[in-house]
Amino acid sequence: MRTHRTARGAAALATGTALVTLLAASPAGAGAPGLPTVTARSETAALYDDEAGGNADADDPAIWRNAADPGRSLVVATAKEGGLRVYDLGARQVQSLAAPRPPAEGDAPGRFNNVDLVAGLRTAAGRADVAVVSDRGNDRLRIYRIDPARRGGPLTDITDPAAAPVFSADQAEINDQRTAYGLAAWKDTATGRAYALVSRRERTELALLELLPAANGAVGYRKVRTLALPSSFTLPDGTAWSPCAEPGELPQVEGMVVDPATGTLYAGQEDVGIWRLRADLTDRPVLVDRVREFGVPGTYDEVSEECVPGADPGYGGERLAADVEGLTLFLERDGDGHLLASGQGDNSFALYDREVGDGNEYEGGFRIGAATRTLDGVEECDGAAVLNAPLGARYPRGLLVVQDGLETPAAPDGEGGSRTSTGFKFVDLGTVVDATGM
Structure with missing residues (x-):
């Protein structure tokens, strides 16, 4: 989700919950200008965040093979208060599941933010x-069994x-909505146990x-530990900096993914950058890359409800424009392999080497442009999923699914304006590999 942006890029060792000193500069390499452009093959029907x-409101996808x-593989995607959507590989909806109703009048309704998959989970x-x-x-958390024959x-x-509840003590705290937000799920290869990592909205906490x-x-769950x-x-230059936000808000994490082979978590702190740490939350987090806006001072304007940025001191990264998602x-x-991250600020995608020993070096990027007048490009991407495996005749080289935060053309709202719409784009992974040299 886009928030008040004033941040800027990364490559440093950092820890703790308060003041952190940057120890290294950003990795060398070209920035976002001049990136190759690919196009989507298909898109879902637009979703509208109104009555x-x-x-x-489209948010985050996952691909089930x-x-x-x-x-006949499937894409499972969140639609916030609209619940879950399930699509076939032609981007056609095959199922819609509603989010839970409010427990009582005045309580917050269900709102599905992020989704991930676990294969072969043990149940009774x-x-x-x-x-x-x-x-x-x-x-x-909500857990859904996948059975294509059902x-x-x-x-x-x-x-x-x-x-x-994951973070809240009671319904009153839940209604404040400092609640479960980003999510990554995986299975420990050594023990076979399955886990989910969850971030907290408007806080830096991970559970x-x-x-x-x-x-x-x-299927239920138990909390093992937390880390902020x-x-x-x-x-x-010795000065202290925090990303600008509405008073009381801290720089939150949403986009997350776990490398199952190494048990490594990558977490996108939206106005800061990408962190790398052990998925069991037992080590010191390392800042792999910073957003370009890192270090830029900002002042929150209560009238516009936006941050007004100050002069850029030049401490940010070169590839990601906040928010990182x-x-x-x-x-x-x-x-x-590669870690893929979206930079909402300039509608680009960045690729990093999967190898931790090489410092997760930046290895290029791309954008998703318009294929036709009706099949538009991708803007303000909030969630992405990739599967490098053959998916029948339609996607023999794999599939990339991304959220499009500004679906066009927008539909009229009946009052002379237009309704903001979102959706999901389906991209042939082979075209991304060819364009970027992955």
Whole structure:
């Protein structure tokens, strides 16, 4: 989600919850100008964040591969108050699931923010592939079993009814909406245990949750530990800096992904940059790259509800324009791969080497432009998912799905204006590989 942006880029070792000193400069390399452009092959129907559109707002996708019939794989995507959408590889909707209703009048409704998948999760009813969703509205996780043969739609809610709030003590705190936000799920290759990492809205806190079988085939979770990323930084000139935000807000994390081979978490702190740390939250986080706006002072204007930036001291990075969002992993069959991140500020995508030993070097980027007058490009991308595996005749080289934060053309609102719309674009991964040399 776009927030008040005043940040700027990364490559430093940092830890703690308060003041952090930058120890290194950004990696060398070209910035965003001149990036190659690819186009989407298809897109979902537009979603509208208003009463006429069901308060649906596209946010985050995940790709489920049907091993028995790859051409019938699915994309599971969040639509905030609009719940979940499930699409086939033609970007056609095959299922819509509503977010939970408010517990009582005046309480916050369910609001699905991020989604990730776990294959072969252990349940009392046997192993199952599941979609794990962060429900910001209720400060909980929701878990959905995936069964492509199920009549009525492939997803079934199997969340343990006793699942507790992730961060809040009671409903009053939940209604304040400093709740479960970003999410990444994975399975520990050594133990077979499944986990979800969840960030907290308007805070720097991350929570590690273990997914656990419950009665009647349901799935619950328990909190293992938490960690808070920094909210304040010491710049090279000795001054302290924090990203500008509405009073009381701290720089939040949304985009996250775990490298299952190494148990490494990459977390995008929206106005700061990309952090790397152990997925079990037991080590010191390292700032892999900073957003360009890092270090830029800002003053929050209560009238416009925006931050007014000051002079740029030049401490930011070169590739990412805040917010940093949409983290996902492109995994290659030989063990190599790339971390992909979206920079909302200039509608670009950055690629980093997956190898931690090489410092996750920047290796290029791209944009997604318009294919036709009706199949537009991607702007203000909030979430992304990539799968480097054959998906039938339509996507034999894999698939990239990204959220489009400004779907066009916008529909009229009936009052002489237009309704803001969002959606998801489906991109042939082969075209990205060819354009970037991945």
